[in-house]
Amino acid sequence: MNIHELPMIIFTVVAQMSIGAFWALGAIQVFGRYRKLTVSTIDRITDVGMYAVGPLLVAGFIAAFFHLNDPFHAIYTMNNLGSSWLSRELLAGVLFGGFGAAFAISQWFGWLTRGIREIIAILTAVAGLFLLIAMSGVYYSTSTIPAWNNVSVPLFFFESALLTGPLAVAVALLIVWTSNPLAKIRKQAKEPLNAELVAFLRASLRGLSVVATVAGIAIFVTYPIYLLALSHGGDAAEYVASEISTSFLLWRLLLLGIAVVIAGVFAFSKVQTANQPQKVLIVLIVLALVLALTSELMGRSIHYDGLWREGLNTWQTIAG
Amino acid sequence: MAEDYTKEGAQYGFHFDQSLCNGCKACQIACKDKHDLPVGVTWRRVVEYSGGSWQVQGNTFEPNVFAYYTSVSCNHCENAVCMEVCPTTAMSRRPDGTVYVDESKCVGCRYCQWACPYGAPQLNAETGHMSKCDLCYDYRSEGKDPACVSACPSRALDWGPIDELREKYGETNSVAPLPDPSITKPHLVISPHRDAQAWDSGTGQITNPKEI
Ligand code: SF4
Ligand code: SF4
Ligand code: SF4
Numbered sequence: 001m002n003i004h005e006l007p008m009i010i011f012t013v014v015a016q017m018s019i020g021a022f023w024a025l026g027a028i029q030v031f032g033r034y035r036k037l038t039v040s041t042i043d044r045i046t047d048v049g050m051y052a053v054g055p056l057l058v059a060g061f062i063a064a065f066f067h068l069n070d071p072f073h074a075i076y077t078m079n080n081l082g083s084s085w086l087s088r089e090l091l092a093g094v095l096f097g098g099f100g101a102a103f104a105i106s107q108w109f110g111w112l113t114r115g116i117r118e119i120i121a122i123l124t125a126v127a128g129l130f131l132l133i134a135m136s137g138v139y140y141s142t143s144t145i146p147a148w149n150n151v152s153v154p155l156f157f158f159e160s161a162l163l164t165g166p167l168a169v170a171v172a173l174l175i176v177w178t179s180n181p182l183a184k185i186r187k188q189a190k191e192p193l194n195a196e197l198v199a200f201l202r203a204s205l206r207g208l209s210v211v212a213t214v215a216g217i218a219i220f221v222t223y224p225i226y227l228l229a230l231s232h233g234g235d236a237a238e239y240v241a242s243e244i245s246t247s248f249l250l251w252r253l254l255l256l257g258i259a260v261v262i263a264g265v266f267a268f269s270k271v272q273t274a275n276q277p278q279k280v281l282i283v284l285i286v287l288a289l290v291l292a293l294t295s296e297l298m299g300r301s302i303h304y305d306g307l308w309r310e311g312l313n314t315w316q317t318i319a320g
Numbered sequence: 321m322a323e324d325y326t327k328e329g330a331q332y333g334f335h336f337d338q339s340l341c342n343g344c345k346a347c348q349i350a351c352k353d354k355h356d357l358p359v360g361v362t363w364r365r366v367v368e369y370s371g372g373s374w375q376v377q378g379n380t381f382e383p384n385v386f387a388y389y390t391s392v393s394c395n396h397c398e399n400a401v402c403m404e405v406c407p408t409t410a411m412s413r414r415p416d417g418t419v420y421v422d423e424s425k426c427v428g429c430r431y432c433q434w435a436c437p438y439g440a441p442q443l444n445a446e447t448g449h450m451s452k453c454d455l456c457y458d459y460r461s462e463g464k465d466p467a468c469v470s471a472c473p474s475r476a477l478d479w480g481p482i483d484e485l486r487e488k489y490g491e492t493n494s495v496a497p498l499p500d501p502s503i504t505k506p507h508l509v510i511s512p513h514r515d516a517q518a519w520d521s522g523t524g525q526i527t528n529p530k531e532i
Contacts, residue, residue, distance in 0.1 A: 067429065068427050068428055068429055069427070069428025069429070069430070069443060069445070069448035069449065070426065070427055070428040070447075070448035070449055071427070073408060073410075073424075073425055073426060073427040073428075074427055076407075076408035076409070076410070076425045076427060077407045077408055077427055077429070078407070079407065079408050079409040079425070080406060080407050080408065080409050083403075083404045083405070084404065084405050084406060084407045084431070085405070086405065086406075086407035086429060086431050087407040090407065138431075141405075142405070142434055142435050143401075143503060144401070144435060144436075144437040144499065144503060145434065145435075307434060309434075309437055309439075309499075310437060310499050310500070311437030311438060311439070311497075311498065311499030311500075311503075312365075312367065312392065312437065312438050312439040312497065312498070312499070312526075312532060313439060313529065313532075314362070314365065314439035314442065314532050315360065315362070315529075315530050315531070315532060316360065316361075316433065316439070316442050316443065317439065318529060318530065319360070
């Protein structure tokens with residue numbers, strides 16, 4: 001594990017998960033409307049997930065702070081939006097977090113009209129896309145580092161968001177199905193989910209596991225292409241390809257494979273028959289999320305191990 | 321009166337004569353001493369590059385080997401990627417064309433260090449800020465030559481406005497193990513060693529990776 005870049009590993013994986021989760025929640029909203037459910041019913045299913053995304057993202061930002069060697073100068077980090085992808089990443093992060101928080105808070109207290117809240121939600125989703133692009137840009141734009149200056153990097157980031165985000169939302173949906181934590185917190189009467197809502201929830205769970213499975217398979221497909229491109233990309237690229245092709249990478253792929261099989265095969269078929277939130281289903285989805293997250297953290301560690309440049313690598317590069 | 325060594329628009333840079341350098345590293349030590357750099361921070365580094373092959377003539381195999389040194393610091397590049405990627409604009413250029421770190425802004429994100437193909441920016445863990453060669457700005461404002469240039473016993477280093485250096489010594493700046501010069505357009509002129517290899521067809525290896 002690349003301990004030096006641990007803050008960045010955690011930040012990028014967690015931020016991507018929050019983006020993917022927010023998109024997944026948005027997709028469920030759209031899907032519910034297509035099914036002609038009332039907005040407040042759909043909210044009953046998606047709210048828990050949304051309130052879980054916020055703290056996650058905050059945790060990610062706190063982790064990112066540890067990457068800075070002088071966080072007191074953080075106020076200057078948006079000085080160079082004109083040319084620095086890092087400035088752009090920070091701006092996008094602030095926008096995503098800001099819009100997301102505005103949406104979550106107004107949703108909780110029922111402030112503003114539904115229409116305005118929805119515009120804020122759409123802005124959040126777009127800021128999330130901007131954040132993913134900017135995050136990719138930070139690495140992709142470094143033309144001197146072959147392991148980063150490769151289209152696979154933005155692909156990995158998007159795939160990661162679409163793998164972990166939907167799985168996280170699936171866990172949140174299961175929580176809603178099992179108990180209704182929000183009603184408890186708000187001291188409201190607990191209404192059981194009616195048949196229509198359960199059917200909708202099950203369909204959403206199925207959709208989420210399909211997206212996660214496809215994203216996981218896409219990561220699998222991207223790796224060999226990535227390594228092949230590197231091993232034909234000049235001395236520095238070849239060197240880095242051999243450096244990152246380790247048993248650590250195999251373990252990462254193995255965990256990912258198990259997560260994909262669990263999400264795609266077991267969970268998917270279990271959801272189809274479940275009339276209530278069975279224990280097996282909960283265990284399966286939680287396991288898939290944990291494995292996928294672990295695998296992504298390992299993959300991101302490998303990403304940072306790719307810091308090897310064409311040109312001179314100093315002792316500081318070697319030591320991390 | 322001392323000469324003005326910080327002239328606006330001068331676009332200073334370095335000249336390095338590879339054929340004179342014997343790898344003594346006096347420049348590296350002079351820089352370290354002058355700027356009181358902590359362990360692990362080396363603004364000027366002397367890279368040893370060597371390689372070789374067998375030459376076959378009839379039934380005889382003869383070794384054909386080479387080794388040469390390159391002293392590198394920051395090249396105060398025209399296309400300074402370090403400045404381009406720096407989120408805070410701490411990595412910035414003085415009016416005389418030299419690139420330096422404005423410590424009052426640097427957030428220590430290391431992005432400039434990731435991007436620079438010469439390994440010039442190095443993190444000073446004591447301050448949490450990036451640090452690198454500023455072409456001895458303080459010495460120059462007193463009319464003195466940079467410490468590394470004065471220290472070289474074989475007079476392999478020179479400095480000055482890059483146009484003058486190019487006129488005097490030529491245009492070469494693309495010797496292995498240095499990177500493709502088109503990435504940053506370094507203010508650097510090299511008088512190549514007789515065995516010098518081109519940046520894109522070097523057959524050797526850096527033999528002292530932990531010293532740079
Ligand atoms: S050598 Fe590196 S640090 Fe110096 S100006 Fe060029 S890109 Fe920037
Ligand atoms: S470490 Fe400092 S100088 Fe380098 S990119 Fe970050 S803020 Fe700029
Ligand atoms: S010019 Fe000064 S700061 Fe730059 S390498 Fe030489 S001694 Fe060090």
